Amino acid sequence: MxxxxxxxxxxxxxxxxxxxxxxxxxxxxxxxxxxxxxxxxxxxxxxxxxxxxxxxxxxxxxxxxxxxxxxxxxxxxxxxxxxxxxxxxxxxxxxxxxxxxxxxxxxxxxxxxxxxxxxIKNDISLPNFIVDQIINSKLDISGFTRNFISTPLTGFFILSRTEKTLDLLKSLSGKLYPGKIFKNYYYTESFSEVLEILPQDSYIVISESSMLSVLLLNPKPGEKIIEVGASPGGKSVFLEYILKDYKDKLNRLKKIISVDISKNRISALKKTCEKYNLKLISPTLYTEKTVFDVSDKILIDAPCSGLSTLGSKPDIIFHLKESDIKLLAKKQEDILNFYKDFIKVKGKLVYSVCTFTEMEGKIQIEKFLHKNKNFKTFEGVLSSKYINQDIIIKNGMLDIDWVALSLEPFFICCLEKVDE
Ligand SMILES: C[S@@+](CC[C@H](N)C(=O)[O-])C[C@H]1O[C@@H](n2cnc3c(N)ncnc32)[C@H](O)[C@@H]1O
Structure with a gap:
């Protein structure tokens, strides 16, 4: 045979x-x-x-x-x-x-x-250093591994609310599960079948965890916004979607400077802009000569170890080395230090990584706040028409039980500049 x-x-x-x-x-x-x-x-x-x-x-x-x-x-x-x-x-x-x-x-x-x-494990087999990272992060390890070995439910957000899209969604309703946080968000086990039926620009495949960082930034018309680490542009699409939803203030909208350091990835961002006909996103390749205006809000979606996305990207288990985490944390620290100067007083900085290691999340932000006394964590309630329920923001972070909700546990933190 x-x-x-x-x-x-x-x-x-x-x-x-x-x-x-x-x-x-x-x-x-x-x-x-x-x-x-x-x-x-x-x-x-x-x-x-x-x-x-x-x-x-x-x-x-x-x-x-x-x-x-x-x-x-x-x-x-x-x-x-x-x-x-x-x-x-x-x-x-x-x-x-x-x-x-x-x-x-x-x-x-x-x-x-x-x-x-x-x-061969029934759940997930990880190098010891990744297990240590899960333990240190205090995530519920059994819930976490259980979520990851099951076939990932794939999700998408509906951008178009036309009658045609709504009818199509109705016809698919038996195959869809609702979002856990977002309205107009759906999970499905028949991913390719469902997406084939919907018009290509009527949805975006993005995780709810990714969308939360944009929501926490709370972009508004008239604000100057920089998006750092923007490619391939999942968050850019949602950023523009929120801004364009302020129908009575469209004349106040400003371009978003969407920066990335990689030429190839900027091409990918440009393709995303074309696909979704994005008019506000300005793909900007970072070079030493790039100049930035002092802005109202900055979203930093930093390069990271990506461990929260193991469910859909299990190749990370074989690619990531323990020493990479330290190198990535240093990169993130440099990015935070560079962009902090481009935020105006009372402006907001949202820092997001799709991982749960303390070095890239909690410790990174503690270090930043220790060195930059003119920043503090944002406290409040996240209230939005896009989500099913208000979310409390404690120490700059969303008070969500990520593992219980089977959401990828991202580290997302919102800071405010209180002084020059
Ligand atoms: C997590 S990915 C971004 C994903 C993207 N925000 C999205 O939602 O589709 C991180 C990005 O940061 C970029 N990057 C790495 N170092 C950077 C730097 N110093 N300045 C700007 N971008 C950087 C990488 O090229 C990569 O595209």
Missing amino acids: SITNSRLYAFKTLKRIIYQGAYLHLVTKYVNLSGRDRAFFKLIVNLVLKSGYKLFEKLSKEKLSKSEIIALMMVFVELKLLRKERYVVFSQYKTLPEKDFSEKRFLKALTKFENEKSL
Whole structure:
């Protein structure tokens, strides 16, 4: 029996992700499989990435090739999580047509590790340093891992309230679950099917956690706003949406300076602007010569370890190194220090990262406030027509039980400049 297309694709994809640092969402985007093959391909890639880290650590200490290690992880996932027949799985993988693959060594390793199936986790298998980060952040670890191993429910926000879109939504209602925080936000298990029916510019695929930082910024017509780390522009779309919703003040709207440091990512932001016909967003590539006006509000969506998005990006488990967290925290500190001078007194700064490490969140902001006594955390209530319920803001942060709501636990903090 020879290896099937979906297994071979999954094998090659995993090899690229784990050994060459490729990104899961980019590699899987253009996979040329359809129907059940595609579904199996996605399932096995995700399961290996989410469940296989401990086995990977163990196999990496053996005299095995990269191909053999990937094949072994796939075999154990098929045996343990997918409960496949032993002889079917063995016969599939021993035919792998790879130069660095020895059938003899592979079968020997299979026998040696067969009783260690438990190294493949039913929930999620993480490097110790990530587990430590979860413990330090005081997130409910079992709730957190439970959320991540289940297939991520994918969500989107409806931008258009035309009769046509509303009718389409009504026709899809059996397939949609409501947002946990936002109105006009939906989750679905039939993602591609649902989105195929809706007009392309009538929705945006974005997480509710991402939208919250924009809501906390509370953009208003007439304000000068800078958006830092703007690409590819998910938050830009929601920013412009809120501003354009002030129908009687459209003449007061000002351009938003949406900055990013990466040329490629600025191109992606420009594409987003075209797709959604954004008129207020001004994509700005940061160079040493870029000058900024002192502004009313700044949203910093900083580069980060991304650990809160593990559910949809399990490749992070294999890409992130412990030392990266420190490097990222330093980058974030530099960004905060640079942009703090472009906020006017009584202006607001919202700092957001899609991770939960203390170094990138709580400690980062404590350090900032210690050095900058002219800033304080914003306290109040977030009240908005876009959300189902008011949210209390304590110490600059939204008082939400992220894990209980199955929301990606972002660190979002709002600061006010009180003095020059
Ligand atoms: C989390 S992503 C932004 C996601 C985006 N806000 C969205 O909602 O689609 C962080 C971005 O920060 C950018 N970045 C990194 N360092 C930066 C810097 N010093 N100044 C501006 N942007 C930076 C990265 O290129 C990346 O696009």
